[in-house]
Amino acid sequence: MTKKRIVFSPVTRLSGLLSVEVVEDRGIIVEAKASGTLFRGIEAIMKGRHITDAVYLTQRVCGICSLAHGAVASYLLDELYDHDISENAQYLRNIMLAADILQNHIRHFYFFSLPDYVKMPEQPPFLNQNLTDHRLSPQDNARLVEHYFRAIVASQEAHQLLTVFGGKIPNQHSYVHGGVAVAPTADKINQCLALIYSVHSFVKECLMPDTELIANVYRNCFTIGNTPGRFLSFGMFRFGPKNQYSLWRSGVLAGGQLSVPEIHLISEDITNSWYVRADGQELPSPYKPAAYSYIKSVQYAGQTYEMGPLARMVINGFYRGGTSSMDRIYARAMETLLITELVIDWLKKLVPGPPPIHQKKVPVKEHAVATTDVMRGALLHSVRLKGEQVEEYKMITPTTWNFSPKNNKGQSGPAESALTGTVIPGPDMLYTILGRIIRSFDPCINCGTHVLDAKGDVTGKMVF
Amino acid sequence: MxxxxxxxxxxxxxxxxxxxxxxxxxxxxxxxxxxxxxxxxxxxxxxxxxxxxxxxxxxxxxxxxxxxxxxxxxxxxxxxxxxxxxxxxxxxxxxxxxxxxxxxxxxxxxxxxxxxxxxxxxxxxxxxxxxxxxxxxxxxxxxxxxxxxxxxxxxxxxxxxxxxxxxxxxxxxxxxxYGFTVHRHCQRRSYFDQGQFAEKLGDIECMFSLGCVGPRTGADCPYRQWINHVNWPVRANTLALAVPMKISLTVPHPFLRPYQKKMRLRIKNNQLFLREEQDD
CATH class of the missing domain: 3.40.50.700 (NADH:ubiquinone oxidoreductase-like, 20kDa subunit)
Structure with a gap:
């Protein structure tokens, strides 16, 4: 027997709880199973509640990307109530979402990813780091450790900017259906410009050159963690009174062909997930034989798709490269820089004035689907109402796509396929290499395992 | 430590x-x-x-x-x-x-x-x-x-x-x-005391009328504020949701419903929530 089953758990430095099990055969990973081991059931909690609770309640799915859920739930309500969103509100909304993305990307790179490449000081919380492939010079290493601590301030500033408008974060208050409840006054705009200039400097002076350095020194990471190269994005940064335009385009990219995503082609599968269907209900079933994750498998037109900053950058023509771990890290850094520049531009375009919000009283539709890309990729919320009460609320999050367990055809999601085929030069290298591949996806298991109380598929058309 | x-x-x-x-x-x-x-x-x-x-x-x-x-x-x-x-x-x-x-x-x-x-x-x-x-x-x-x-x-x-x-x-x-309620130290307390209430989000008056549960939220948000102390929900023209409280998110009442109506809903529909609420 040359095959060896290895459990890699806990995979630390990510949001939520993840375990990975691999089968190694003569130094090569021949099989991988990624297990989301946390289930909370937020969709079930939405059932029977008033639809206006969706913005605040769904933010509680996830702490590192709370506004992502707040934003897409607001789009959902905008459609149900047939709101008209002013241009000022759209700038403000995009500034707020962008600020949350900036804190996410900076924190991902420095707090989560950096210890995969940089030797951290021998003190808590960095004990037992066991980085078995370290190639940075002592000077470079020391500088990047210092930048870890500077990133604490920069990411905090991104959240401070969001709070100037949002009241607090995680789980902000003012970005709701119909617009934004806060007045974009001159003092706030000025305060936020100071904050974003500071974040922008950090990204330009630290995050970008640090990414370049790591990409150069760990060149081989451009060869590990490859996926089949199918990318999907719902587009990001909505404009227009009906949220109908997207600054960064949506797209489905497969085999070099780019097409527009159609919601009805999305399907879910629970073959290897800890759920069972009974009486049209889906219930968690932690003892289900052979299942190994609370994450479901999601497919588009029967195929698994990767999403996130790399997918967005490639679909929009901002990045040309491969599908490796380092490509994902590099594209995320590039996107961070682009977003800081957008926030500066949007803050300057805001017109000081009253709160840009108008909420109608009664929903005019009973069913809606809303989508947008957020930090980690394509996010979808859909709802069916009875009057103003939620009959069924459904979310499909980016990590569900990226960390899909094997579906009924045995097809793995992007993360599992990225792990499969990886060469492990020595037993002591296993955690280091697997950790690099897994974290390059920026997994968020809180989002991936939110689920439930759904029957049937997500239907309805969405104009992109 | x-x-x-x-x-x-x-x-x-x-x-x-x-x-x-x-x-x-x-x-x-x-x-x-x-x-x-x-x-x-x-x-x-x-x-x-x-x-x-x-x-x-x-x-x-x-x-x-x-x-x-x-x-x-x-x-x-x-x-x-x-x-x-x-x-x-x-x-x-x-x-x-x-x-x-x-x-x-x-x-x-x-x-x-x-x-x-x-x-x-x-x-x-x-x-x-x-x-x-x-x-x-x-x-x-x-x-x-x-x-x-x-x-x-x-x-x-x-x-x-x-x-x-x-x-x-x-x-x-x-x-x-957590010793004092949000309501006690709220910047909009004078509006409450004079009976001036907001009609919609974005208004400057007291938002008790929109569903703010500041009177039941023991927390120092008005003084302390959030993220380097720059803002808090009421200052952002939105409601206190009582999220530090025991009942807050578990009670299925709409966040944006006037406080008195929420009370009626709880009393009518669910004894348990009413009982729990008493130890807040």
């Missing part, structure tokens, strides 16, 4: 912790605590991480502080939150808390889910989630909030370290932060 942290909620409380200022997070790491085990921050991974937890529990018995983030699922042996797996077993949040809780010098429940169940325990509560205080037979200091204000958490740790257990209210929360 050695501190392992167990997390099983949405992760918003560790993000809240990252937003602490003076001390910033780096200063907390270097000057206040030794964060031994934290799924979010630790450099160690896999068994190297679990070893730290096992070693710490033995060597620092009676000396460490256990910080729990997230509610504890009880149903199906707690398998809805598995912190780590080995070839032989799954370590659930329930296992970890029952194992480490009795060994710790202090136990801190961080956030409303860990304190009282919060959104994780909201109806229909398919995972059977409860707060830490329902799992452990010992004192649990609740630092609630959804998420917690970073000051509430970092200053509670500082208090434990420098002055011991802080004064606690009837829900075991430090009175220093």
């Amino acid at each position: 050695p501190k392992p942290s167990i997390n099983s909620d949405s992760g918003d409380n560790n993000i809240a912790f990252m937003n602490t200022t003076y001390p910033y997070m780096g200063q907390v790491f270097s000057g206040l605590i030794d964060l031994l085990y934290s799924n979010t921050f630790m450099a160690a991974q896999g068994k190297d991480a679990l070893n730290i937890l096992e070693q710490g529990a033995t060597e620092l018995r009676g000396k460490f502080t256990l910080v729990v983030e997230g509610a504890i699922p009880l149903k199906d042996n707690g398998l809805y939150t598995v912190i780590a797996r080995t070839e032989n077993y799954s370590l659930t949040a329930l296992d970890a808390v029952t194992w480490l809780g009795p060994l710790a010098k202090y136990v801190v429940a961080l956030g409303t889910c860990a304190s009282f169940g919060g959104v994780s325990a909201a109806r229909p509560n398919v995972t059977g989630s409860v707060g830490v205080r329902n799992v452990l037979k010992r004192e649990v200091i609740n630092v609630s909030g959804c998420p917690v204000n970073p000051d509430w958490f970092v200053a509670t740790l500082a208090h434990l370290l420098l002055y011991g257990t802080p004064e606690l209210d009837n829900l075991n929360r430090p009175t220093l932060f």
